[in-house]
Amino acid sequence: MAIPSNPSLSAKYMQLDSGTGIQVEYLWIDSDNDIRSRARTLMATEISVDTIPEWHCKGSGGDDLLLHPVALFDDPFRPPYGKLVLCDTYLPDGTPHPTNHRYHCQRTMSAYATHRPLFGIEQEYMVIDPELEKPLGWHRFPDPQHYCGVGTIIGRDIIEAHYRACLYAGIQLAGANVEVAPGQFEFQVGPCDGLAVSDQLWVARFILDRVAEDFALAITLHPKPMHEWNGAGAHTNYSTSAMRSSDNGLAAIEDAIERMSLRHAEHIAVYGEDNDLRLTGRYETGYIGAFSYGVGNRGASIRIPHHVAKQGRGYMEDRRPVGRNQGVSEATLGVF
Numbered sequence: 001m002a003i004p005s006n007p008s009l010s011a012k013y014m015q016l017d018s019g020t021g022i023q024v025e026y027l028w029i030d031s032d033n034d035i036r037s038r039a040r041t042l043m044a045t046e047i048s049v050d051t052i053p054e055w056h057c058k059g060s061g062g063d064d065l066l067l068h069p070v071a072l073f074d075d076p077f078r079p080p081y082g083k084l085v086l087c088d089t090y091l092p093d094g095t096p097h098p099t100n101h102r103y104h105c106q107r108t109m110s111a112y113a114t115h116r117p118l119f120g121i122e123q124e125y126m127v128i129d130p131e132l133e134k135p136l137g138w139h140r141f142p143d144p145q146h147y148c149g150v151g152t153i154i155g156r157d158i159i160e161a162h163y164r165a166c167l168y169a170g171i172q173l174a175g176a177n178v179e180v181a182p183g184q185f186e187f188q189v190g191p192c193d194g195l196a197v198s199d200q201l202w203v204a205r206f207i208l209d210r211v212a213e214d215f216a217l218a219i220t221l222h223p224k225p226m227h228e229w230n231g232a233g234a235h236t237n238y239s240t241s242a243m244r245s246s247d248n249g250l251a252a253i254e255d256a257i258e259r260m261s262l263r264h265a266e267h268i269a270v271y272g273e274d275n276d277l278r279l280t281g282r283y284e285t286g287y288i289g290a291f292s293y294g295v296g297n298r299g300a301s302i303r304i305p306h307h308v309a310k311q312g313r314g315y316m317e318d319r320r321p322v323g324r325n326q327g328v329s330e331a332t333l334g335v336f
Helices: 007-014 101-111 156-169 194-214 249-261 264-270 306-311
Strands: 021-029 035-043 055-058 064-074 083-090 118-129 173-178 184-192 218-220 234-239 293-295 302-304 316-318
Touching: 021 055, 021 064, 021 194, 035 194, 064 156, 064 194, 083 194, 101 194, 118 194, 156 173, 156 184, 156 194, 184 194, 184 234, 194 218, 249 264, 249 302, 249 306, 249 316
Parallel strands: 021 083, 293 302
Antiparallel strands: 021 035, 055 064, 064 083, 118 184, 118 218, 118 234, 173 184, 234 316, 302 316
16 A cells, blocks of 8 residues: 655654754666665755765665766755755766766767757656556546646646746746646756756656655656557757757758658667657657658657747757656556
């Protein structure tokens, strides 16, 4: 039986003065592409990401990891002084851990900084009832379409709690909405540069998992939890200064799309596990084995929004990526 957290019961403890200590929750991504955390008290009145010390911990494989702080946020679960610090991981000899993709992301963003790339990521997810091992709201016959629905939605309080907690933390959360399948929702991070959008997306995922704990629920980012419903992606909106320019911006977008079409298989290989279950050419997806694009086409690999085509500049949406797998065992996915 899942037992929810009880914030009302713990509120009196959270109101206690923490003295001269600041509680800092260290966050990092493990070798299974899940986020982990542990807390530490720092005796200080103020801290910055540069003054937070590195910390050692045991990796999921038993090896020692060095946690190096890279991004600092306010902690919505320990207000007003608590902090969340995202860390990337290094081996004891100081070299990046093999799963430290942030290290390589930073190098790539630095190499192409003159293009001033901006990213916005739309993270779809599904809320799971662990007792039923089914998405939230599937105890009754599901309605055929929930997208941006009102009045029949179960779980809206999770959306609102997560939204407000992210804004408190300092995450550039652009919005949130109900998605197509019952129990399915989405939030958007950005637009901001590639490193910032990645950092903020991971912290937003952490906050989502923690909010779900309070409701005795779980979150899955699996790309296809339900066979006959829309899957969950991490649609990525992308632009460069040339694409945003009023001088041939659309031509720059189309040129980039042409270049991407030549490396479709390479992109799919790193866009997430089990993506073949989602990219079937149905349920607003393109087919995984073929590259396609179009204006306003949600069934394409790359979508150019209608307003972008009309204005002749802006951004494109890569609809192929997914989030990480977590939250529900493989045995309970795609079988309902």
